[in-house]
Amino acid sequence: MKKLAYILLGALLLASCDMSFLDDEWSGTYIYGENAGMEYMFCVADNLVVDNLGQMETALFVDSIHSTTSTRFETSGSIWDTDCKWTVSKKGSVLPGLVITRAAADSTWNLKRTGKYAFPGGSEFDTEYDMDVRMLKDTTSRPAEGHYWWQVTIKKCIRTEDNGYRAELITPTGSVLEYTYGRSMGTWGYCHGILSMMVYKNDELLDVARLQLNGTRYESKYLRDL
Amino acid sequence: MKKLAFSLVLLAGFALGAAAQENAFNRSVSLSLGGVTGLDARGLFQDNSNPYTLSGVYEPTWSNPIYYPVVSLDGDWILSRRIGISLSLSYSSLKAEKLDGVTRESMGFSYARQLCLVPGFRVYWANKERFKLYSGAGIGAELCWITEEGKPERKFGATWDILPLGVRFKLLDGFGLYVFGEGMFGTRLIGYRLGVGYAF
Numbered sequence: 414m415k416k417l418a419y420i421l422l423g424a425l426l427l428a429s430c431d432m433s434f435l436d437d438e439w440s441g442t443y444i445y446g447e448n449a450g451m452e453y454m455f456c457v458a459d460n461l462v463v464d465n466l467g468q469m470e471t472a473l474f475v476d477s478i479h480s481t482t483s484t485r486f487e488t489s490g491s492i493w494d495t496d497c498k499w500t501v502s503k504k505g506s507v508l509p510g511l512v513i514t515r516a517a518a519d520s521t522w523n524l525k526r527t528g529k530y531a532f533p534g535g536s537e538f539d540t541e542y543d544m545d546v547r548m549l550k551d552t553t554s555r556p557a558e559g560h561y562w563w564q565v566t567i568k569k570c571i572r573t574e575d576n577g578y579r580a581e582l583i584t585p586t587g588s589v590l591e592y593t594y595g596r597s598m599g600t601w602g603y604c605h606g607i608l609s610m611m612v613y614k615n616d617e618l619l620d621v622a623r624l625q626l627n628g629t630r631y632e633s634k635y636l637r638d639l
Numbered sequence: 640m641k642k643l644a645f646s647l648v649l650l651a652g653f654a655l656g657a658a659a660q661e662n663a664f665n666r667s668v669s670l671s672l673g674g675v676t677g678l679d680a681r682g683l684f685q686d687n688s689n690p691y692t693l694s695g696v697y698e699p700t701w702s703n704p705i706y707y708p709v710v711s712l713d714g715d716w717i718l719s720r721r722i723g724i725s726l727s728l729s730y731s732s733l734k735a736e737k738l739d740g741v742t743r744e745s746m747g748f749s750y751a752r753q754l755c756l757v758p759g760f761r762v763y764w765a766n767k768e769r770f771k772l773y774s775g776a777g778i779g780a781e782l783c784w785i786t787e788e789g790k791p792e793r794k795f796g797a798t799w800d801i802l803p804l805g806v807r808f809k810l811l812d813g814f815g816l817y818v819f820g821e822g823m824f825g826t827r828l829i830g831y832r833l834g835v836g837y838a839f
Contacts, residue, residue: 444690449697449741452690532691578693612693619697 451635454610454624456532457570457582458590462544465524466563466592467599468508469546472499474559474598492522520548530572542570549591557596565590567608577615585609590626603628664768664815664838665717671819671834674709676731677798677826678751683785684735697740701749704735709828713836715761723761727777729827730754737787750786755779755798755827761805771807776800781827800825807836815839 444452475483476492490497494515501511508526516523523545530540549562566589570582584590585607594602604626612620622637684704689695711729718724731753737746759777766773781798784791805821815838822831 445688445696445741445743450690453693453696456691534689534691536689536692536695538692572693574693576694576698578697580693612697614693614697 447637448635450610450612450620450622450637451624453532453580454582454608454622454635455630455633457567457610458604458608458624458626460532461530461540461542461570462565462567462590463592463599463601464508465511465526465542465544466546466565466601468501468511469513469522469524469563470560470598472513473561477559516545517547522546536574538572538574540570540572543568544570547589549593551593553594560595560598562591562593562601565592565606579613579616580610581613582608582610585623664809665723667715667815667817667836667838669711669713669715669817669819669834669836671711671713671821671832672708673832673834674823674828674830676706676709676733676753677828678731678733678753678783679706679829680826681751683733683751684737684749688740695740699740699746700738700743701735702738704733706733707731709832711828711832711834713834715836717761717763717766720766721763723763723773723775725759725761725775725777727757727759727779728755729757731827747788749788751783752786753781753783753827755781757798757800757827759800759802761802769809769812771805773802773805773807775802775805777802777825798826800827809838 472486472492475486485502487500487502488497489499492499492513492515495518497513497515499513501508503509508528508530510528511524511526514523514525515521523543525543527541528539529537531537545566545568547564547566549564551557551560551562565584567582567584572580572582574580588607590604590606590608592601592604605628606626608624608626610620610622610624611618612622620637621639622635623639625634627633684701686700686702687695687698688700709729709731711727713725713727715723715725732750734748734750737749738744739746757777757779759775759779761773761775764772764774776799778797778799781796782793783796784793786792800823802821802823805819807817807819809815809817817836817838818834819836820831820833823829
């Protein structure tokens, strides 16, 4: 009986030590304080922009197989034509209403959309954006088929939320977001560049933040309350 | 003085005993405690932090709401072998610490309090002097006041509850003291409440 009691006591002590070590070793990132708003900006860089680049690559793929029966896009000429205008059909599951036009001869397109966009957790709000995306050369020894590296300039991105909140995001003058690596359409391993955000409540400036993307999320730097 | 107080208590006891012999214990008053306040279901003072919305980042949030059990004062009147009416006055509250959304520093405590007055009816499935089994329902009014940063906001509204099953045991023959337990759900109480009462 005594042995059993000692074993139980030992197990309890071990479990409590284990719990305390778990507490000490937690090395995650708090989502408040100096990091408040960081996840939000990552959502723009990792979700919104990436979804748009995914649609851009889909358009290039559809164009490359000379499909005239795409239900995803309403098309006008080849995606490479200077006066082309491709619009994601209302029936499309991702970003309906997205308009892709050729912006410059150096493989640059302009992407514009006004409509609902959902962030993780189902928070769906009106989001209006205007961005230029420039195709870059995949410099790896084995470039992926139908997949590219991209340079993104966010000229305008306004997200209007509830309770009078609004976020305005841009890539500051002279900076771009570069999406590189990744082996399949719509996915990239790294993002480098700077994104800045201004948060308003009832049209009054509440916060200014800047996210410097240095490849992986853990190498990135975030500053707020600027 | 002590003798006088003792005599008065004794006299009151005899009077109650004598009264009990003359009636059928079909009226009663009771005090009960228990259940989870219906304020719980209203989503007040929840942790609403969400890194993917601006409100979730910048609006205040709350930490660990504490719900206090519902205290009720009830009066029952058994009208016939099967039917009775009731009137219940109850009070419940909850509190939670309000935190700044960005810094997570305390902004003080927020409180919600609910006072309900609910008339109702009872159907008695078993109605013996020492044992009663019953069901019931009630609909009434509530006064709910929410205090944040010292500023109270009052709201009137309707309230209701359903009592699927209640059971009452009278402790002694000829004496009105009883205990009871009831399972309930509605806008003022969810769960079980236990109490003590006196029938006359």
